[in-house]
Amino acid sequence: MPARSSDTAQSPDGTTRSPHDTTRSPDGERPPDAQAFPAAPPHRALHGRPFRLAFPPVSGMLRPRLVLTGVLVAAGAFLLFCWGLTLGDYPVALMDVVRALGGAGEPGTVVVVQDLRLPRALTGLLVGIAFGVSGAVFQTMTRNALASPDMIGLTEGAGTAVVAAVVLGWTGGLGLSTLGLLGALGTALLVYALAWKGGTTGYRIILVGIGVSWICTSATDFLVARGSRFQAEEAVGWLVGNLNGRTWDQVDTLALALAVLLPVTLGMGRWMRTLQLGDDVAAGLGTPVQTVRLALLLAGVGLVAFGTAAAGPVAFVALACPQIAQRLAGTASPPPIVSGLTGALVVLGSDLLAREAIPGTELPVGIVTGALGAPVLLWLLIRANRAGSGG
């Protein structure tokens, strides 16, 4: 092909007339060997594979690596889900668990699996999805990996509400879960209101959120210090995040919330992608920026609030899982669905560890996610840096 000659052609007017000849880029960012980037066919694997149906006129882009990652993570989460169901005073084989899930097998096993163990496993699964998706939403919306719900005060606010109720003995007839939910929602409202200045920006939400988060943490610490030992234990037990003794009630509430919030969130995926380019560019591309940001904020807050209500503030899932998912899938932003699945994988895996790591002791899941999630994230960051691609 004639590319070689033209690439190096030094025409008399070359200095002013072939500006796109990138070889003369003074930044020298283009490798000297221009042939290292050979001609590519119109559909490259990296771009994904376009698919189009004549009728209905549906089209889109399939990204093989994203899909593969999603399938693998989902399979892993399902395996851990079933594995968790085998554990307990009455051991059940893995295959029997799968059968019992479908209502088949020994009636006793079905009761143990479906009535006693399923609520805990399902709570772990749904909480993981809720936190993972919520983290992806916040990180995408604010264009900042630090903007997870546990960084901008939502989980802290939930904690403060619950601890205040426990220590001050004032629950208003509401359960701790409901109080956690209200705490998270109230804090979100406060952060949004304080960050509002003729519209909000992601940056301002993070800054205000971190401030509010510390206020809530201080308030929680104050309340725990003032409370009696028994009260403090109860409060701290809730604060670390826990899957022990979940019931179908909690599962139902969470499942219902997810059934509403997940479609809403995923439906805004297209706008999340434009919002990532900055508010002005997004608006120029036809994104109703403030409306979408508020809707995303509400959906993200809802997810994290219901998740927190069901299991307490399980540390690190919302922060780390979207980042893990992004690196596994090789995307430029946290992919919402895979983030959710990764969240489920991490929470279920952590719960297994929490129950099995120390014989005879059952740790709260939040301790394990914190201890486990942080190194995984650090490892991914370091690896990405060494490879010269990540931050």
Add this chain to the structure above:
Amino acid sequence: MSTTDPRAPRTSRPSGPSGPKPGAGVPRPSDADAVAMGAIRPPSAGPELRARDLHLAYDGRSVVEDLDLSVPTGRITAIVGANACGKSTLLRALARLLTPRQGVVELDGVALRSVPTRELARTLGILPQTPVAPEGLTVFDLVGRGRSPHQTWWRQWSQADEEAVHGALAATGLTDLADRPVDELSGGQRQRAWIAMAVAQGTPVLLLDEPTTYLDLAHQIDVLDLITDLNRREGRTVVMVLHDLNQACRYADHVIAMKAGRIVAEGAPAEVVTEATVEDVFDLRCRITPDPVSGTPLVIPLGRHHHDGDARAQDARPAAIVD
């Protein structure tokens, strides 16, 4: 479809027998370029963008006052002026990124605020100053996002989307870099990637806020040539904020000079860029000679140390530098 052309047309221009043509400096599209640009549907007679009695303010601080403006359709308009004269603010208002405190911006006679968001995004593209792409986003994906006003949640990658993206990549000479992350490109390439996104958006009107900021001279010319191509071949209306008066004179058909939120002069470059106007707008004395290449006005600034053929300029230098 030009995408099967392995090389970006702009990089491989004179590979045929025609060879590199002599005769420097005059923008002259090659045939290969024209084919590449043809991939994008050229907008028909473009829409009219005008502002009437415009008052713009940030947080109660008035920036632009009582401004009337009619953007020449199918032409390149450059807005020039000193820092903080309101030129970027005006551009933001023209793109509906800023709501006027008073007055109205109209697109084909319809107030901008009542144009549906999606329709506006199909008519009017805006490239803000130094936009930032998320880390790891490839050029292809960035350019693809320019298509979002044409997409719905069920139709996310139509044939038209694909053609527009490949056409935009070819037009900006980025076909070979399509798989590279935007943040790994050089400044000039990165700016071209953003312009490619705006090209893929396929809007008949393109608003650009200082598209040459932070670029070295060669890349500035590169970007301005590209913008000229978009205008000449596809008839897109371009409004851009520029800092360099000489570039504005060379590349714009219509120059708007602003000072303190008002339009001081507008018209053809030769009418607007005069010694008197430059002194008024920039508070800078200058000489103006015809540009030896384009014949447009060339501004030679005077400073405290440099006066017209004036020996005092020599005297003003410190002795150490004189010899």
